[in-house]
Amino acid sequence: MNEINYNPAIAHRFRGFLPVVVDVETGGFNADSDALLEIAAVTLCMDDEGMLHPAETHACHVEPFVGANIDPKALAFNGIDPDHPFRQALPEKEALKKITTPVRRAVKASGCNRAILVGHNAFFDLGFVNAAMARTEFKRNPFHPFSTFDTVSLSGLVYGQTVLAKAVQAAGIEWDNSEAHSAIYDTVKTAELFCTIINQWQKHCPDQPWLPLQSE
Numbered sequence: 001m002n003e004i005n006y007n008p009a010i011a012h013r014f015r016g017f018l019p020v021v022v023d024v025e026t027g028g029f030n031a032d033s034d035a036l037l038e039i040a041a042v043t044l045c046m047d048d049e050g051m052l053h054p055a056e057t058h059a060c061h062v063e064p065f066v067g068a069n070i071d072p073k074a075l076a077f078n079g080i081d082p083d084h085p086f087r088q089a090l091p092e093k094e095a096l097k098k099i100t101t102p103v104r105r106a107v108k109a110s111g112c113n114r115a116i117l118v119g120h121n122a123f124f125d126l127g128f129v130n131a132a133m134a135r136t137e138f139k140r141n142p143f144h145p146f147s148t149f150d151t152v153s154l155s156g157l158v159y160g161q162t163v164l165a166k167a168v169q170a171a172g173i174e175w176d177n178s179e180a181h182s183a184i185y186d187t188v189k190t191a192e193l194f195c196t197i198i199n200q201w202q203k204h205c206p207d208q209p210w211l212p213l214q215s216e
Contacts, residue, residue: 004043004045004055004056004106004109005045006043006045006055006106006109006110006111007045007046007047007048007110008110008111009046009048009050010044010045010046010052010110010111010112011110011111011112011113012210012211013046013050013210014112014116014210015210016112016113016114017112017113017114017115017116017144017147018043018044018106018107018110018112018114018115018116019044019052019115019116019118019149019194020041020042020043020044020103020106020115020116020117020118020142020143021041021042021044021054021117021118021119021187021190021191021194022039022040022041022117022118022119022122022125022126022129022143022187023039023040023119023120023125023183023184023186023187023190024036024037024038024039024040024124024125024128024129024183025037025038025039025078025080025181025182025183026074026078026128027064027068027069027070027071027074027075027082028069028070028071028074029074029124030069031124031127031128031130031131032131033068033069034068034069034070034071034074035062035064035065035068035069035070035082036062036064036065036068036092036095036128036131036132037061037062037064037070037078037080037082037089038059038060038061038062038078038080038182038183038184039059039060039062039095039096039099039128039129039183040057040058040059040060040099040183040184040186040187040188041057041058041059041099041102041103041187042054042055042056042057042058042187042188042190042191043055043056043102043103043106044118044191044194044195045106045110050202050208051195051199051202052194052195052198052199053195054188054191054192054195055106056102056106057184057187057188058098058099058102058103059099059183059184059187060089060090060095060098060099061087061088061089061090061095062089062090062091062092062095062132063082063089063090063091063092063095064082065092065132065135070082077181078181078182079181079182092132092135092136093136093138095132096129096132096133096136096138097138100138100140100141100142103115103142103143104140104142107142114142114143114144115142115143115144116143116144116147116148116149117129117143117144117148117149118148118149118150118151118190118191118194119148119149119150119151119190120150120151120152120164120167120186120190120193121150121152122148122149122150122151122152123148123150126143126146126148129141129143130145149194151164151167151190151193151194151197154194154197155167155170155171155193155197158171158197158200159171164180164186164189164190164193165177165180167193168189168192168193171192171193171196171197172196173189173192173193173196175189
């Protein structure tokens, strides 16, 4: 496995935040009562030309917390069997540690102060992450507590599409419906979509006003 080169220049692009793409699969829509079943995260890096690229991918199956609600309709949608013997799911706190440890490492290597969650309907993913953090009294949350980048809004602006599958395809990115609705696949595709949109803007904004002013 090649070592990722996290370019500290990315800290200037996003005001000290490192974008990290996250997707969760759940047992329903209520972050406080419904189970977190899968979580995946993709860190991003910037090359010397200022273009963004997906870097590392981390994913984990999660054990439903005690008393968690699991809606059969949600399972029919995401295809998850919480009782499957080969899920190798981790308790919530262990799953959060597995995902956030490399995120914190990437934040530090990028010269950033904190991660900012990127998601398709990002409020949903951040809501479940924050609820799990609170439930487990997790002390080292690398994500901003409420700020996000949402690819729904970005792809609606750029491509006129808000559904992930349609936005990805409009961006010229390959999409496989049979793989959709797994946390890792949706996260990878959302990362590709976000990078494509940001890189497209970079090419049309040569002045790069986000860079610090150079002293004369």
